[in-house]
Amino acid sequence: MIYESNCKKIGLICTSLDNMAGGLERQIIRTCQSIESLGYTVVLFSYDNEDAQSFYPIPSTIKWEKCGCGLKPHSSASKLKRFKQLRYLRERVKKNSISHLITFHHGLFPRTFVACLFLGVKLIVSERNALSNYNYISLPKFNSGYLSLFLSHKITVQLKTYISDYPKQLRNKIVVIPNFIKDPLPEYIAPNIESKNIAMMGRLCAQKNFRPLLDQLSERENEFEGLKVYIAGEGSEREEFEDKYSKLIHNSKLVLLGNIANIDQFLMQSAIFCFPSLWEGYPNSLVEAIRLGLPILTSKRMSRLNEFVENGVNGLIVDDRDLLDSTIYLLKNPDLLRKMSFESYKKYQVLCLQAPQGKWAEVLKSRQ
Template structure:
């Protein structure tokens, strides 16, 4: 097969979408397929994650992906995309996220090439973002998709009935952990409540800081560590300082050895407002960590089974830190249950074996050609 993967931007972006996409493209090359990558990036763009040498990256280099494109830029992009598609004749085009899908579907109109809409977030995100007012337009555009991919089993329920026959659920792959955590930690003086993610609105870290602050005095042997960077760092630092917890709540930034962070932790929490496939949560579970999340977040709810591998806080809304605080307290108190849940979490992640996930993608590409 000849596959064309389309994204807004790849230039030195260390994002989850880019990481999982590079893995998928590299795997497809390894399986003997011809793979092309299309982005709006400029000609000097480089990939943060290593691309297979046989992947041809087409950088459209018109306008800036950081700004709303002018009509002239859109026309130039359309002409370049149509010329590219005419030259390489892809069997399938995969447009990542709704904006790029719409562009590729419009720019390849009447070219007789199937386009897959690869969604990377739950539709519930529309209640939080400015683009939410265009939700119905996005859904209408998906009528033009050959298929729509979502990442969790509950996500099709958030789509209109007229689209559900097009939806296929393909989760992200979860790789086996290089080490295993010991979440019980009964004899360790300093236990770690870990979180990993971008310090931004979506991940909702203020609620975690507030929840931990409520119980910090009761658990002097616990430290909250949030790995990541983002635009909310200053706000979070100010909040931590106001709680007088600069020694018990840490923001160490990013790390290249995140696996070591999972293995040295005793509990994991992801307080997201919404998710696509929560990679950090899945990785934590693969390392044998019991996890805590908000019941209001469907992606988190899909992975955490409260009776088996973790805890879900029954928050009234995305800033109800009291409910999260009580849930954390329960998990931090019971080291025996943490051990059992950690073992279950690790076993549960085997269902996302990479070879199985990549075969699902490959089969979808083949189905799209029919």
Template sequence: MKICHIITTLGIGGAEKLLLYLAKEQSLSHEIHIIYLKNYDGLVDKFPKNVRIYHIPNDWKAFYKIRRIIKNINPHVLHSHLGHADWFSWVSTIGLPVKKIATIHSTGFKWNKTDLLISLFYRIFLYTIAKKAILVCVSSTVANFVKSNFGLPDSRIYIIPNGVPDIIPRTKAEQQQIRRSINIADDDFIIIFVGRLQYPKSVHTLVDAMSLITDNKLKCILVGDGNLRNELELQVEKLLLSDRVFFLGKQDQPDAYIDIANVLVLPSVFEGQPLVLLEAFRAGLPVITTELDTLKEVVTERYNGLFFEPENPQELAASILEFVENPLLREQMSINARNTFVEKYDIKKYVTRLEEIYESK
């Protein structure tokens, strides 16, 4: 089967990483092409050599260029990811006999004028030039959002949770080496955050929670970068946490740091279905995260994680201390987290369900 994916960027983000994992699996038995629009290409070199990649800048000429590429490839399926890519794929292929699939990764609407206009365009396109397009939603929350805001029937909506590939865990010796490389002792308790240092992730809440805990053996590592890094570094310095909170920046292998952690904290005020939760479960790592509907579909309270109220550092600190002080709870949740990954979130399950949609009439 010929499959062409189109995505807004190939920078380092959740939707982009999901496409990378998907392409690696699909390229084992299919011909895969990928078009990306914006000039963020941090993941380009990670794709298999037999995946053909095209960069088409998202200006007005892009419609004609994409159409020409699609006509040359003649794919069975055109699968778009993220808003810009949905629109470019649908407009560029008017009249072409290609099956259209779009993955909706989140409910990322703030309902300002721009988002209201975006919602209107989706409604128009999905009943005109993309009237046969199928939408794949990463969760029931996202699917309900699509139904209510885009007016689509159930027959055009499928729910497939995200997936990540399984990996061989690092040995104890490798984990000790990683700890020493960032000056963390073998008996330190590690809290990890992985993601963008931007407002929706609410990392400042985690820093505030760390300031409420006096245990010097409790360390926090922040893996990722973003426009709030300087502000967060000043917050850490002001709260005298520089010897307990560490900024590691972007990392090619964030899973190396997940492997050495004791618990992952995701203090977001908004999320779709973040891959980092699945990557934590893969490593048998329990999580502490906020009570968002999308996250409640992944995390089960006191089974594989704990919840706290968004932007409430006192609640977060209490949850962290519960893990620190209750190793039996932590051990059982670790087992449950790994089981959750195996049962639901292996990328092979995702690919199988997606290809059933590709092949359906």
């Protein structure tokens, strides 16, 4: 063992933070801050290059190690270049005397495992997605990332319902740790129910599944006067969105806001939060919406997220083909929207009773 058993230096690693404004980025910074408040020294690792800039501020007490070595995050590389990158990561882990290294999602874990081989570092995989994502991506489930989970010391998942997705041989390693979330509002303040604004939030990518509602609106844009869709987020599909939905954009039925800093202000201007994702882990944008009391419209794929959304209570859970019809139904029933709004607010109060910091403390103290 290279490190002392009482070493209190914790590393967290993700692919990239460079101008990334998603829920994962907000969450990794909150996790760093919370672990630091337990008395640990925290180092944040990423495969960014030196010119990378975090969209969200990283506290000055948390060291950010950029281990890109000239390679572009989220891209392929030759074996030689990847080896040099992992060797550099290994050197940074050793130099910082890291005792526990938390990898944000299993797809990245094989690199972490190789870089830390024989260093005696406790390796923790913090899952960021439900394994249902394999139903929607081309990568087969039994890939190197998934199989490498057997080499981890601990696995954290965000919801109890996700445990059954894993083989029985792995379940003794799994700890349920929900995401860190903001403090609740001191009192209920209704969002802009009368606005007819529909908010969606997330990267412009296939996973977030914004297209069904936009396709339906394109075909029936004049059916309900005043309805507008606002999307906060940036991504690889922006040009496709601008081309395919150019008429909606021109007619001010669709507004692509890009990355935004003030999420609360954006959400409070809306009547409904639409959440049609193909898959999620812990639904950060959904949680931020219910904190502000937004009624929720989501897909039946999210039906097991009942601690966030209950059909007919604080929102509607529908098929993709019914997204626009359900939106119009809710907008035509403002009294129902107000009731659902307050129910969302109440749900958030319950979510705030969870204690992720204590769970992380237990994992980091574990000798297994």
